[in-house]
C-alpha cells in the first residue's frame with residue numbers, strides 16, 4: 001500500500017536547518033492499522049504530510065497506493081484521505097454541506113456525494129446531525145465528521161493525524177471502534193498518536209519515531225518482547241536516585257536502568273527509577289534490603305511487564321510523556 005525509502009525533510013528557519021525527518025524507510029500493507037508513535041516534534045506530522053503530497057520531501061522516494069509520490073502526486077491525492085490534527089470542518093457550515101462539498105471537490109457527482117455522505121453518517125454514527133452546524137457538535141462528534149470528510153471520496157487509504165487528541169476516554173474508545181470497523185471493511189489506516197495505550201489497543205504495527213527517525217518497528221507485542229523481563233519502578237527522593245541505581249546494579253543483574261523525574265501527581269522532588277530485570281518478584285526483597293542498608297526507602301514500588309512506554313524509554317532514554325511536555 002505504501003513503500004517509503006529514504007524519505008527526508010529539512011526545514012530552513014532563521015535559526016538554521018531543522019531536520020524534521022531524517023531519511024526513513026517503511027512499508028504499509030493493505031488492510032493494516034499502522035501507528036506512528038512519538039513525542040512532540042518527532043516528525044510524525046511531517047511524515048504524513050509528505051506521503052499525502054502536501055509537503056515535498058527534500059530527499060527520498062515513496063509509492064502510495066500504486067502511484068509514485070513525486071511524479072503522480074494527483075493520482076496519490078485522489079486515492080487517499082487525510083484528516084489533519086485539528087480537522088478541516090468549517091464552523092459555520094452544515095455537516096451535510098461540508099461532506100457533499102468535499103466529495104464534489106474530488107469529482108463525485110451530486111448523487112454520489114449525497115449517497116456517500118449518508119452512508120458515512122450512518123457508519124460513523126453521526127446520522128441525525130447532518131443538518132447541524134459543525135460548531136454545534138461535541139468534540140467526539142466533530143472528530144467523526146472529520147474522519148467522514150477524509151473518507152467521503154472512498155479512498156482505500158486514510159491518514160489520521162492524532163485522531164483522538166482532546167477527547168474524553170469514552171469518545172476515544174468509541175472512535176477506536178469506528179477505526180477498527182473501517183479497517184475490517186478494507187480501509188488501510190495510518191495514524192499518529194502520542195498515546196501509548198492507543199497504539200497498543202488499535203495498531204497492528206507501530207513505527208516508533210524520535211528526532212525524525214524510526215527508532216523501532218513491530219507489533220505492540222513484538223516491541224514489548226524486546227524488553228524481556230520485568231520492570232521494577234521505584235519512587236525515590238531525587239537526591240538519592242543515582243545512588244539507588246548504583247545499589248540496584250550491585251545487587252541485581254540489570255538489563256536496563258533509567259531515571260525519570262516524577263513531575264506528575266504531586267511527585268515534585270521525586271524521581272522514578274525504572275529497572276529491567278529477569279524476574280521482578282524475586283528481585284524486590286534483596287533490592288529493598290540493599291537500599292534500606294543505605295537508608296533509602298522508596299515511596300512506592302511497582303513490578304510489571306514492560307509497557308510500550310518502557311520500550312520507548314529503553315530505546316530513547318526519554319519518556320514519551322516527558323516528550324509531551326516539551
Ligand SMILES: Nc1ncnc2c1ncn2[C@@H]1O[C@H](COP(=O)(O)OP(=O)(O)OP(=O)(O)O)[C@@H](O)[C@H]1O
Nearest residue numbers: 011013018020038039040041042043044045046047
Ligand atoms: N514548517 C516548518 N518550519 C520549520 N520547522 C518545522 C515546520 N514544520 C515542522 N517543523 C519542525 O519539524 C520537527 C517535526 O515536526 P512534526 O510536526 O512533524 O512533529 P510531530 O511528531 O508531528 O509532533 P506533534 O506530535 O507535536 O504533532 C519539529 O522540530 C518542528 O518544529
